[in-house]
Amino acid sequence: MKNNISALMDGELFDDEADAVLDQIKRNPAAQTEWHMYHLVGDALRQPGHLHADMRSVLRERLQAEPTVLAPRNRERQNARWFALSAAASIMALALVAWLSVQVGPEPAPQMAMQQQPSALHPANFPLNSGLNAYLMAHQEFSPSTDVQGAAPYIRTVAGQ
């Protein structure tokens, strides 16, 4: 077997013999190791810059560690992304128009930016200043939400003080 592998590596076998040896190597783990070892020896003898260790098994282990994704590729998502991109492009175009009109003169376009602005207002959440509690209590007497929630809204008055 060893001779056959060696001969195969040196290119001394006929095609049909080579096929038979390759077939054996495929089925026999010991032969596989042998095959690999010969390559390693050959590499060492040729003295390259570095020796490659058992790349094949390292690669296999890495592949086995990879999670298997069974879900089919989602085509819709690509469409959605495309849509989002084109929407983003349109917004960019609008922004450009708005910007251009700002440069030219006071046109209605900038108002759009103004309308968007309030949504961006998100003040930090913190317990209300105790000075505001009197207002809060007074407000809760009238607020419709108090009717549905009973005494629970008062929690806002005691929270975090």
Place this chain on the structure above:
Amino acid sequence: MQTTVVKPLVFSALMLLGGMVGAYADPLRQEELDWLQTMAFAAHQTDYSGTFIYQYGGHVETSRITHIADRDGEHGKLERLDGPRREIIRHNDQVWCDLGNGKVKIEQRQGGREFPALLPEQLTLLSKNYVIKTAEEERLAGFHAHTMVFQPKDNLRYTHKMWADSISGLLLKSEVIDDRGNVIEQYSFTQLSIGGDIDRSWIASNQPPTASPAHMPHHTHNSHYPHDAPHVGDPLLAGTFPKMAASIASGWRVDALPDGFRKIAEVRRKLHGRDAPVIQMVFSDGLAGVSVFIEQSDHDDDDHDGLSSQGVIQVYSKVIDDNLVTVIGEVPPQTVMQIADSVRNGNNP
């Protein structure tokens, strides 16, 4: 130019959609409005005791609530279970707040509103401003919950999601969601007993010891009561505060009231910790409320200027014509700001 073409198209598409929803959702909407009535009724008329979680932003706390309705009216107690002791006790229109360290604040509710308080006009207003949807039934704190979503038709208000016990109608959980889909505030019962044997010991001990106005001390809001006192404190109620706030036409007005809001009250009232009476105007869209307080500015009191927020509550203050205007409500910042910015004194044009 592009905007003028696109906007009417989008607008008409939305109108069409809105019209369709409106046409098909009518019977459902009425059912949900009935549910809301039931919930308001349950909140006032049910005996219950339970523990709930209150959460806003990154803040979470646990509280215990007890509510009893009897011949004397309503009794409620709210205790904070986390951190320093905080307690609020309510008997009808009187409210005692024990914010720890023995200090007792006493408030007199002056709204004087009749029960049940959700008026039909209010519900009509509500269905104009919100799309009402029924969500999936859920189990919460051991109860079977009917779930409702009130989704605003614009960005002037928040989305409200409510879970009510399908038998009593009691609110089990409530979520308020902003226009970006974030839950900004929620309550949720983790344990609840409805009816049955509920501890009433706190009711007797917290009744006002005397009902006679002659015994009422004046301006005791900063006084320290002994912590071991059997009662929470002498109420400074009828003696210094009028029983009911006086309905008035103050001459103040809100020029740019956001769409869907209507004035439900305008009163001159005493506010705890202030000598001079303040004007309070209340606006509602059927579900959320906004109060506008107007008082003489004392100039040195600039500690609550601008916008502040706690969960669903936004507060915005500014000085207008030498008056301090404070707008507070369970609405987004832009709504309180729009209201505050358009407050005008009609008396001096």
